[in-house]
Amino acid sequence: MAETLTHIGQTEPRPTGWEGIAADWSSDQRAFKNVSWGKAMMWIFLLSDTFIFGCFLLSYMTARISTRVPWPNPSEVFALRIGGSDIPLILIAIMTFVLISSSGTMAMAVNFGYRRDRRKTAILMLLTAALGATFVGMQAFEWTKLITEGVRPWGNPWGAAQFGSSFFMITGFHGTHVTIGVIFLIIVARKVWRGDFDTGRRGFFTSRTGRYENVEIMGLYWHFVDLVWVFIFAFFYLW
Amino acid sequence: MAEATANGLGQHALHAGHAHEAPAAAAHADVHQEHPIKLYLVVWAWLFILSTCSYLVDYFGLHGYLRWSLILIFMILKAGLIVAVFMHMAWERLALAYAIILPPILVLVFVTMMIFEADYTLFTRLAFFGSGP
Numbered sequence: 585m586a587e588t589l590t591h592i593g594q595t596e597p598r599p600t601g602w603e604g605i606a607a608d609w610s611s612d613q614r615a616f617k618n619v620s621w622g623k624a625m626m627w628i629f630l631l632s633d634t635f636i637f638g639c640f641l642l643s644y645m646t647a648r649i650s651t652r653v654p655w656p657n658p659s660e661v662f663a664l665r666i667g668g669s670d671i672p673l674i675l676i677a678i679m680t681f682v683l684i685s686s687s688g689t690m691a692m693a694v695n696f697g698y699r700r701d702r703r704k705t706a707i708l709m710l711l712t713a714a715l716g717a718t719f720v721g722m723q724a725f726e727w728t729k730l731i732t733e734g735v736r737p738w739g740n741p742w743g744a745a746q747f748g749s750s751f752f753m754i755t756g757f758h759g760t761h762v763t764i765g766v767i768f769l770i771i772v773a774r775k776v777w778r779g780d781f782d783t784g785r786r787g788f789f790t791s792r793t794g795r796y797e798n799v800e801i802m803g804l805y806w807h808f809v810d811l812v813w814v815f816i817f818a819f820f821y822l823w
Numbered sequence: 824m825a826e827a828t829a830n831g832l833g834q835h836a837l838h839a840g841h842a843h844e845a846p847a848a849a850a851h852a853d854v855h856q857e858h859p860i861k862l863y864l865v866v867w868a869w870l871f872i873l874s875t876c877s878y879l880v881d882y883f884g885l886h887g888y889l890r891w892s893l894i895l896i897f898m899i900l901k902a903g904l905i906v907a908v909f910m911h912m913a914w915e916r917l918a919l920a921y922a923i924i925l926p927p928i929l930v931l932v933f934v935t936m937m938i939f940e941a942d943y944t945l946f947t948r949l950a951f952f953g954s955g956p
Contacts, residue, residue, distance in 0.1 A: 601917065608918035616919050627923050638930045642937055649941035652948050659881050677878045684874060688867035691909045698857050800911075807909045811902055817874075818898035822881050823891070 626801045630808045633761075637812050640754050641819055647746035656742035658821050662726070676821050679722050680813065683762075686715035687810040690803045697799035702776055705799060709773035712806065716766040723759045727752075754816055761809050772802045866908045873897045873904075 598617065599607050609615045616624045648655050659672040666674065693708035730751070734741045737749040775781065775794060784793040877897040880890055907913040912920050 598916075604916060605918050605921060608916060615922070617916055619915065619919055624919070627919065631923055631926060634927045635930070638927065638933075642930075642933060645934070646937045646941040646944075649938065650944035650948070652945065652952075659884075673878065673881050677874070680874050680878070681871065684867070684870045687870070687905065687909055688863060691863040691866075692860060695857065695860060695863065804910055807905055810909075811905050814898055814901045814905065818877065818894050822877060822894045 620797060622801050623797065623804070626804050630804065633808065633812075637754075637757070637815070640757060641815065644746075644750040644754060644820065647750060648744070651744040651746055653744040655744050656740060656747045658823075661730070661742065662821065673821060675722060675726055676817065679719055679726075680817055682715050682719050682722070683810050683813050686712045686719070687807050689715065690806045694800045694803045697776065697781075697796040700782070700796065702779055702782065705796075706773045706777040709769050709776065709799070709802075713766045713769040713773065716762050716769065716806075716809075720759055720762050720766070723755060723762075727755075751820070754820055758809070758812055758816060761812070765806050765809050768802060768805065772798060862908065866904050869904060870901055873901050877901075 598604060608617055619627075660670075662676050663670040663672045664674050665671075689708045690712045693705050693712060696704040696708060735748045735751070737752055739745045740748050775785075775787075776799065778785070780787075781794050781796050781798065786793055874897075877894060880893045880897075885893065906924070912924070
């Protein structure tokens with residue numbers, strides 16, 4: 585689909601660069617030429633989700649700038665005592681590596697999907713789901729630890745009261761996204777394993793036949809979850 | 824789209840160089856993203872390295888502008904790698920890339936507004952509450 589059909593049925597190559605943007609958007613057809621509707625809609629959903637997380641991080645920034653009380657030092661708050669010494673932020677670092685690894689396995693699952701390697705695709709997707717579940721588990725551990733130490737949305741023992749509300753809001757919403765992603769991954773992995781995308785079996789909810797592109801669309805969501813964590817890690821935990 | 828080849832058995836060009844233009848893709852209705860596995864492993868390794876670097880920023884307790892600029896640099900590099908390679912944005916047509924990537928950048932305008940607003944809130948708190956909350 586790298587070509588445009590003219591009125592006399594001839595095809596000519598599509599322009600690229602700025603000319604390509606103008607041509608695609610003004611073509612009186614669909615603007616996203618070689619992207620299926622499923623993929624385009626996932627991208628647009630992710631764009632809207634970007635704004636949601638953007639607003640959370642913005643409100644966190646505003647709260648942190650405008651408070652007169654010192655902000656709790658995340659390096660100390662999230663330190664773990666391992667082998668008799670406090671290691672700063674170690675749990676968060678491990679969570680970051682776990683999520684990045686899950687993104688890596690997901691990218692490879694997409695690749696094997698397009699090679700129609702059913703078995704490897706499903707195994708890699710389940711591995712991604714397992715890493716995602718591990719991440720959520722570690723987050724639950726982190727929440728438990730902070731709650732027992734007295735962190736509440738309205739206050740904490742170390743400083744500015746807004747720390748708790750920002751923390752629970754941002755990481756809670758992100759954890760929810762990861763959890764939904766894990767469920768979504770298991771559903772798609774089951775379809776791949778069963779060979780739905782080879783046999784053209786119709787989905788139970790949409791009654792549509794799926795394609796291996798569904799794995800890539802699933803992957804877009806999963807990479808987005810990892811992407812959001814990159815920003816949360818930088819702004820909430822490291823700043 | 825330089826590397827995107829049409830889907831099909833045995834067509835997963837393991838040898839595909841980055842400048843590989845695929846005229847074969849034109850014949851198919853869907854253009855799929857197929858790249859050598861090595862590309863993903865390299866990006867994965869880089870994400871690990873960059874994450875370790877940003878963790879070390881905290882571990883060594885750097886602060887001030889050095890800390891903030893390093894955090895932002897590592898963050899942007901990681902985000903760029905994930906979007907460009909893992910999410911295949913580097914191979915999409917610019918019409919999609921600009922539609923998705925430009926709007927979030929405009930959030931920076933909102934950030935600027937809220938920095939002024941938060942500074943003003945802090946100023947009023949200092950001026951009217953003294954040492955209060």
